[in-house]
Amino acid sequence: MPSRLQQHLDWLTVWVCGTCIALLAGDVVIGSYNAGLPMIKPSLFTPMVFMLCMGVCVLSTPRFCLPAFLFAALPVMRLLDVAVLGRFVSSGNHDMTMNCLRILLVVVAMLAVLSCPQGLKAMRWAAILTILLTSGSSIAEFLGVAKFSSIPGRFSGFNGHPNSPPIVLCQCLGLCFALVGSFRWNVALIAAAMPGVALTYGRSGMVIYAFLAGTYILLNARRHLGFLMVCGYAVVPLVIGGFAIMQQRTGDGVTKNKNTADRLEAIYNLDFDKLKSPERAKDLGDAWEAVMKEPVFGYGVGAASSRWAPHNEYVAMWLELGLPGLLVYLLTIYGPVLRSLMCGGKAGYAVIAVLLYSPIAQGRIMDPHFYFTLLTAAHILWPQRFRLVARNQPDVTATSPTMPASQPVHPMARRG
Secondary structure, three states: OOOHHHHHHHHHHHHHHHHHHHHHHOOHHHHHHHOOOOOOOHHHHHHHHHHHHHHHHHHOOOOEOHHHHHHHHHHHHHHHHHHHHOOOOOOOHHHHHHHHHHHHHHHHHHHHHHOOOOHHHHHHHHHHHHHHHHHHHHHHHHOOOOOOOOOOOOOOHHHOOOOHHHHHHHHHHHHHHHHOOOHHHHHHHHHHHHHHHHOOOOHHHHHHHHHHHHHHHHHHHHHOHHHHHHHHHHHHHHHHHHHHHHHHHHHOOOOOOHHHHHHHHHHHHOOHHHHOOHHHHHHHHHHHHHHHHOOOOOOOOOHHHHOOOOOOHHHHHHHHHHHHHHHHHHHHHHHHHHHHHHOOOOOHHHHHHHHHHHHHOOOHHHOHHHHHHHHHHHHHHOOOOEOOOOOOOOOOOOOOOOOOOOOOOOHHHHHO
């Protein structure tokens, strides 16, 4: 029976720390602050969450997953490059340094929560809450309640850029598929995430979301056929109506944006020629040409976000940190993939979501949701835990205080 203190600590871990992790993973504080909503400053919120999570971890008798600590190598490497070496000089160097420091604090805070006895339950709640907040903020922006998106005609919610919500939602859905045992609840979360993906008008995001959700439903359809038939009667009309509303808003003068109209047409008709982005292809070619000029050590942290924009995380890492950084990044994302294959596909949807977005996105390494997914998946894939114990070694030569010292026996006493 856990003590009363441990029960309070477990409650703090799941509901308070889990909620704080969700606010970080969903960019709720930053998005609200940038939109002008009354919210605590992000520069204050992250240290507060860090201290809270560390305090709860110290009091909760933590048990550590040692492989998960290796995932901190990438943010440490980036922080040292931008703060100590400073190889890439730009006007935003100070902001990049603070962002790298913030990400490192977030990673340590997540490791602290996951090391608590109820760490995975806290991350399960954080993943569910992140889905609800991300999708809900996109719906609120669609209804005109607030303005978050940096691109007219597309809706991003708290994340600020329309390309981000599908990544966040797919990664969190992958974690929910591993941590939530109920198929029906997972289907409900899939439905909750759909507006957040659709309202971004993202082509690649919609394809990956459909792949992950469709694969999960098909692999479990045989055992839940009746439930899926009921869902089909209810969901299909809603999906058709939602696409009709989006198409009407795009073409009838509410937004009047040809780009979003073309995106919606490509998604709706599965036109793979239109699903391709010629702008991204040109940006990737320019970045690759720059990589070939400095293939060993790269240009330094910040080059892939200010001077080039490859829209490919492999090229972005190679561009900034050279071959050493690319190797660390490959180990970071492919280590969990190999471990998942060895464990029979455990946490497979989460690691697949991370893997699928790597060739078509960049900048995730500066987002909390990237490490949120990887660290949680690591604690699922490596269940062994280690505990730090400080104790004094007993002195084997000392006489026990409860036993009298042995006395030599006289030879005559043995005869008697």
